[in-house]
Amino acid sequence: MEIYLKDITNIGDYLSLNVSKIKKDFPILKRKINGNKFIYLDSASTSQKPIQVINSIKNFYEKNNSNVHRSIYKTSEESTKMFELTRFKIKKFLDAEDYEIIFTKNCTEAINLVVNGWVKKNIPKGKILSSVMEHHSNIVPWFSLKNPIKFLDVNNYGELNFNIDNNIKMVSLTHVSNVLGTINNVKEISEKCYENGSYFMLDGAQSTPHMKISLKKINCDFFTFSGHKMLSPTGVGVLAVKKELTEKMNPILFGSDMIKEVNLENFTVADSPYKFEAGTPNIESVIGLSSAIDYLEKIGMRNIEKHTKKITKYAFEQLQKIKNIKIYGPKKRIGLISFNLKNIHSHDVASIINEYGIAIRSGHHCAQPLMKRFNVSSMSRASFYLYNDEYDVDSLINSLNKVYGVFKL
Amino acid sequence: MSLDMYAEEILDHYRNPKNFGEMKNPDYEYEELNPICGDKYKFQIKVENNIIKSVKFNGDGCAISMASCSILSEFIKEMELSKIKKIQIDELLKLLKINVSLARMKCVTLSLNIIKKLNINNDL
Numbered sequence: 001m002e003i004y005l006k007d008i009t010n011i012g013d014y015l016s017l018n019v020s021k022i023k024k025d026f027p028i029l030k031r032k033i034n035g036n037k038f039i040y041l042d043s044a045s046t047s048q049k050p051i052q053v054i055n056s057i058k059n060f061y062e063k064n065n066s067n068v069h070r071s072i073y074k075t076s077e078e079s080t081k082m083f084e085l086t087r088f089k090i091k092k093f094l095d096a097e098d099y100e101i102i103f104t105k106n107c108t109e110a111i112n113l114v115v116n117g118w119v120k121k122n123i124p125k126g127k128i129l130s131s132v133m134e135h136h137s138n139i140v141p142w143f144s145l146k147n148p149i150k151f152l153d154v155n156n157y158g159e160l161n162f163n164i165d166n167n168i169k170m171v172s173l174t175h176v177s178n179v180l181g182t183i184n185n186v187k188e189i190s191e192k193c194y195e196n197g198s199y200f201m202l203d204g205a206q207s208t209p210h211m212k213i214s215l216k217k218i219n220c221d222f223f224t225f226s227g228h229k230m231l232s233p234t235g236v237g238v239l240a241v242k243k244e245l246t247e248k249m250n251p252i253l254f255g256s257d258m259i260k261e262v263n264l265e266n267f268t269v270a271d272s273p274y275k276f277e278a279g280t281p282n283i284e285s286v287i288g289l290s291s292a293i294d295y296l297e298k299i300g301m302r303n304i305e306k307h308t309k310k311i312t313k314y315a316f317e318q319l320q321k322i323k324n325i326k327i328y329g330p331k332k333r334i335g336l337i338s339f340n341l342k343n344i345h346s347h348d349v350a351s352i353i354n355e356y357g358i359a360i361r362s363g364h365h366c367a368q369p370l371m372k373r374f375n376v377s378s379m380s381r382a383s384f385y386l387y388n389d390e391y392d393v394d395s396l397i398n399s400l401n402k403v404y405g406v407f408k409l
Numbered sequence: 410m411s412l413d414m415y416a417e418e419i420l421d422h423y424r425n426p427k428n429f430g431e432m433k434n435p436d437y438e439y440e441e442l443n444p445i446c447g448d449k450y451k452f453q454i455k456v457e458n459n460i461i462k463s464v465k466f467n468g469d470g471c472a473i474s475m476a477s478c479s480i481l482s483e484f485i486k487e488m489e490l491s492k493i494k495k496i497q498i499d500e501l502l503k504l505l506k507i508n509v510s511l512a513r514m515k516c517v518t519l520s521l522n523i524i525k526k527l528n529i530n531n532d533l
Contacts (some may be wrong), residue, residue, distance in 0.1 A: 345471035347446055348415070351513060355412050364447035371447065377469045378447045406415050406474075 004299045014306040017299065019389040025050040025295075026387050028159040036357030039395045044178055044206060044336045044383035045361050046228045049288075053231055056291035057284050068265075068283055069257060069274070083283055086290040087273075090238055093293050094223065095214035099240040102273040103281055107205045108137040110224035110228070110239035111172075113276060114201055115141040118222075118241075118249040119170060123199070126169025131160055132373050133177045136366040138203050142172070154373065158182050158329035162189050175207035179365045179379065180329030181312065181336045183207070190219050205229060209385065210308045210335050212301035215240060227285060231292035238284035239276075241329040246272035304386050308335050311384045315393045319382075322400055328374055336383035338365070341400070344407055346380040352406050353399040360396070411510045414473060417509060422476035422529050427483050432465040437527045440468070448474045452482070452523045459490050466520075473516035475508065480504050481520045493524050 004155045005015040005020060023029050026048045031038040040048055066076035087101045093102075104110040119126070128142055131152040142149050150168070154160050158180035164171065171193050176183050186202055193200040201222035204213060209230035215223055220243075227236040241249065251258055251269065258278040260268040271273040296304065315337055319327060324342035341349055346362035353360065361381045364371045371377060382396055435453035442449040448470030455463045464482045484504060485493055501521055502509065509517050 345469075345475075347448075347471035347513075347516065348473070351471075351510075352412060352415070363445065368447065377449065406412060407420060 005303060006409075015300070015303050016310075017303060017307045017386060019387060022299070022387050022390075024169055025052065027051055027054070029387060033357035033359075034355050037053065037395070039358045039392045041360045041382040041384065041386075041388065041392065041396060042356060043229065043380065043385035044114045044211070047231050047385055048387065049231055049292075050295055052295050053233070053288050053291045056299075057233065057288050060284060060287045062388065065283075067280055079283060082290065083281070083286050086286050086293075087121075089290055089293055090240075091296070093213075094208075094240055095216045096223070096240050097216065098185035099215055099223070100241055100243050100246050100273050102239040102241065102276045103286060104237040104239055104276075104379070105235055105282060106228075106237040107203065107224045107226035108141075108237070110237045111137055111201070111203065112141045112144075113222075113239055113249075113252055114172075114222045114241070115145060116252045117276070118245065119147065120145055121250050122248055123169045126315045127165075127167050128276060129164060129168045129171045129198070131173055132369050133158065133160065133180060133182065134172075134367070134369075135178050135203065136368070137204070137205075138172055139175060139369065151369070154180070154182070154370075157331075160184055162192065162265065164192050164196050164198065166196065168196060168198050170201065172203070174200040174203040174205070176210075176334055177329065177370075178206050178336070179338050179367050179370050181333030181338075182330055183332065183334055186220070194219070206335060209296075210301075211305045213391065221245060227289040231295055235282040236289050242273075249276070250279065251275050255279050257281075299386065302386050302391065305334070307386055308384055310394065311388055311390070312337065314390055315382060315396070318393055318397045319400075322397065325400075328379060335385075336381055338379040338381040339404060340376060340379055343409065344403060346378040348407070349400070349403055352403045353396070356395070356399040356402070358396055358399050411508075411513070414507050414509060414513065415430060419476040419505065422479040423472040426466075426475055426479035428464045428479070429467055430465050431467055432463065435465070439523050441519065441523045441525045441526070443470075443474075443515055445515065446471075448516065448519055450474070450478050450519065450523060452478075452520075452527060454485075454527060455526055456490055461485050461488050461490060461493070470519070471516055473513050474519050477501065477505060477517045478520040481524060485524060490528055493527065496521060496525075 004018050017178050028048050064078040067081045068080045090101045126147055128147050128149040133154050175186055190200055200220040202220040204223050204225040208225035221242050223240040225238050228234040255278040258270050258275045260270050285344050327341045328338045350362035363378050432453045436456045438453040440451035449465055450468030452466045454461050464486055466478050466482050
């Protein structure tokens with residue numbers, strides 16, 4: 001297993017990643033795009049999947065496939081066991097002993113479950129505090145309630161100056177910004193929430209793929225993440241919620257699997273977490289998520305965090321050398337860099353470098369309020385993961401230098 | 410190769426779009442956002458005897474969407490108001506004189522979607 005880590009390069013407490021070995025596990029990275037090597041720099045949108053994860057799904061369908069929580073025959077027992085063991089695995093992965101792990105279809109659904117299942121019932125008029133750096137998925141669900149909401153601003157470097165009023169009943173923030181790469185100081189925020197008597201939901205969609213998460217240390221009430229941004233297939237997200245809060249959380253989806261007893265007049269709900277998971281779940285994606293966590297843990301989340309930070313820092317330094325570039329967000333960041341080239345729209349940038357096999361995101365990044373905050377309609381964004389190295393960054397820089405040529409600037 | 414999209418004429422329209430700006434007291438105006446990419450434009454027209462006499466547009470977007478707006482704004486001048494509904498995407502692509510990749514087609518069609526909604530909007 002150490003083959004994923006370079007044996008001698010023990011820098012402090014971290015082993016540097018053997019990226020060329022890791023790249024080989026990702027079949028899609030062998031593709032050629034327009035005759036060029038495929039350089040994937042859009043992992044903040046969705047990550048690529050290693051062969052181990054792909055095979056885990058294939059194996060499941062070839063050997064164990066059956067519905068979960070229903071039947072007593074061999075394969076059903078196996079699939080139920082694999083499904084439920086993933087729940088335990090996630091609990092360990094998040095260091096979340098006192099939390100319930102609830103499967104959703106994605107991070108957005110997990111946030112919706114908190115908003116419409118818990119907040120609506122328990123703090124129906126309570127004031128909510130969020131920020132301008134949130135993804136639409138942590139803004140729009142709040143508008144489905146009548147609760148007043150306040151959005152904290154960021155400074156020009158994209159950093160949050162967290163302050164909380166006495167009348168705030170709940171705080172809902174992202175851990176890492178999907179546009180700025182800012183890492184919010186969640187430990188401090190959590191303490192302030194606790195002192196203020198406010199509940200705290202943390203959106204971990206951009207942090208969980210790269211950082212060792214300890215919910216025991218962070219001590220938030222609700223934590224959400226998305227499987228597909230961390231090597232798992234699409235279709236599975238997770239809500240980790242403090243166990244004592246599940247009693248007072250309503251389901252938002254009704255049907256089979258979430259019930260105890262049904263008659264033609266009424267029904268009683270199953271215990272947590274099943275009461276929140278109506279219908280047949282996305283079993284294959286949960287199996288895939290299990291395999292993804294195995295893959296990440298084999299390399300080590302702390303090693304991955306150091307690696308992503310190192311590549312992000314390298315990219316930041318190299319991008320600064322490009323003429324007339326504007327980079328958004330702070331120096332201290334993880335995983336991604338958003339930028340604009342002067343007088344060239346981000347779509348044109350992404351379109352042109354696609355010719356050289358480079359995949360980056362362009363547009364508003366599901367963060368229109370943040371675009372407005374920085375007075376732009378769109379940005380280009382390069383994001384990095386454990387399979388990216390300096391070569392990928394250099395390829396990005398070379399291709400960006402050609403963009404001005406196409407525009408004859 | 411989709412770099413061919415960035416032909417000299419397209420870049421000219423992007424840098425110096427025709428009919429760009431805001432007009433006072435338009436007879437019709439309509440603004441639309443492409444929710445996928447965030448490109449946003451507003452078209453305004455003045456009409457005399459059912460003929461489009463002047464056109465202005467403004468907004469922000471990529472080279473392809475800007476050029477498409479610019480070219481279309483020229484094309485609809487002196488056109489009968491009722492005819493703008495009948496403009497086909499193929500006609501606009503011919504005017505642009507470029508091959509547009511599938512992913513960028515929405516950049517071309519945004520301008521057309523806007524002007525087709527101009528006269529269904531309430532009279533100002």
